Amino acid sequence: MTTLKATVDAPIAAAPPMSSYARDYLRRLRGGEMGALPAVLGLVVLCTIFSIIKPVFLTPVNFANLLPQGAAVAVIAMGLVFVLLLGEIDLSAGYTSGVCASVLAMVLLNFNVPWYVAILAALVTGTAIGLVLGFLVAKVGIPSFVVTLAAFLAFQGVVLLIIKEGQIVSIQDSTILAIGNRNLTVVQGWALFGIVVAGYAAVQVTRAASRRGRKRPYDPMNLILMRVAALAAVVGTAVFVLNQERGRLASVQGVPIVVPIIVTLLVLLTFVLRRTPYGLHLQAVGGNREAARRAGINTDRIRISAFMICSTLAAIGGVIAASRANSVDARTGGSDVLLYAVGAAVIGGTSLFGGKGRIIDAVLGAAVVAVINNGMGLLGYSAGIKFIVTGSVLLLAAGVDALSRRRASAAGLR
């Protein structure tokens, strides 16, 4: 009864031993299903190297800087996961965030509206952009590469027109400025820690209990405990470090406000992708569009909605970027933002071939990109070298993706 493989004739009710989980994981790893491993390993290696060469890398100040620096890219990358899952691409996501940030800034500047109205205007702009892109791809049938490349060019112009050629529009609203610049209090930081860890534990335990009740195979309690402990250790350390006093003149301490925003998006979007029929259908369309169509799934609607989600998240990224920079100018969301975001998704393990990708990929990948940027900056390398290294890492990640596909097909897994 206690074998790992639940044979269909006798579904096991008892939990399998822990060692079988390790074996199963190794088997998947060898088969080319590497999941988050490359990104996590890369993160560890990069952090080790940077902290040895430049000890200032490992200070609370720098760690606290890293998070808002990478936040916009992480959010845009989350949106790109939806589009990449379909095997499509959105090259305009960077400038979409720029357009939405410009809308935010101009609405604040020209109309005396509260901050949430301005943010709503930015998000609606993003959703509308996604609707148009998705319509052109799904209904008109133009390849997404071309549609979004055209949008990439056009949106640069739109940003220039909205902010009237090369101006810098500063943002005064204190609530919006707080998103990218302020921190939670120490107590709020620990409350966040408690909510995240307790929430994760609750989800794991109730799932195991419900599966056990239905006599389906379920994760054993000690595995769940290990997972929760690992999460608590990582999150606890981060909160502890961020709660250290790091100000020189005035007191600065606490978890940056972007962190709960990213955690909320991570949980919400993961839920949508993994636990709802919509998320399943999205993955099905990415895996085999014809099969999805025959299963009665409205593939056009799914594809349009993915572009809408992507552009809406780009808008959120734009709001964070504008808040972080205290202003919007012609370069907001431009130049490297899109490449960093695509790089983040792919480095995290999202496949460019469609059908494979998770929201956590985007966050981990964005962390890698942010660490490279931050560390290389600390080491005093020029922007030129930074671009080359980031480009190489993206290429490496795409190479790992392509090779793991080949490995999977060689192992008979595809």
Added chain:
Amino acid sequence: MSMVNATDASPLLEIRGLYKSFGPVEVLRDVDFSIYAGQVTALVGDNGAGKSTLVKCISGIYGTDSGEFRFEGRPVTIHDPRDAAHLGIEIVYQDLALCDNLDIVQNMFLGRERLSGIVLDDPTMEQMASDTLASLAVRTVSSVRQKVASLSGGQRQTVAIAKAVLWNGKLVILDEPTAALGVAQTAHVLELVRRLADHGLAVVLISHNMNEVFAVSDHIAALYLGRMVAQVKVTDTTHAQIVELITAGRSGNIGLPADADAGDAFAENGVEQ
């Protein structure tokens, strides 16, 4: 799944006088076809004979020009695939239509997921998928949570067939299910095909392999250039006769009359999709 006694009494699906043409090309001409519950009916014919077109007419992918469909004795019309699914007609296509990146349960329930609230009810779906596979005595699949990408060709075929059974199909049409399989897997799938019929389902098996056809079918229906030239009991016929029906449309006193096939015979070549 009810155990129905296989009787020839009345067909589950009866097609009379089916015509279908694409523009000037007449692909199906006056086709009669009867499919019985609890029996495997093999549909044979050379490339371009109209097998796929006939199946697509039954499944509602193609409309028909004229012809009468009776399902369980009632006259029915099948306008689109949903009508067919509604009647309990499930088709397992040659390319199987499975998503490699999803697991067995997700594939079997794709588009018809069970929910609890707004979230997927995974335990229930897993249980139903397991039960269906168990009812078909499938033992080759180690976990219903395996990705389809990791399955062999035979296992994929099994999943596709199990999906049809899960949805209470009354008529399952299999389009060359063994074409891409090895010897052992072919045997396994054929066993499964036989078991479907023994469970009381009507099964249509499209195949080019005569050994296979004679091994599992109860009836053989032969198409020749868009015409149904014979539908015979497998016990009343021989390999050689069927091969003759496929290649010449006639064998002894069954099939087309001796003078019918000369004139316009080759008009339909190459239209099978």
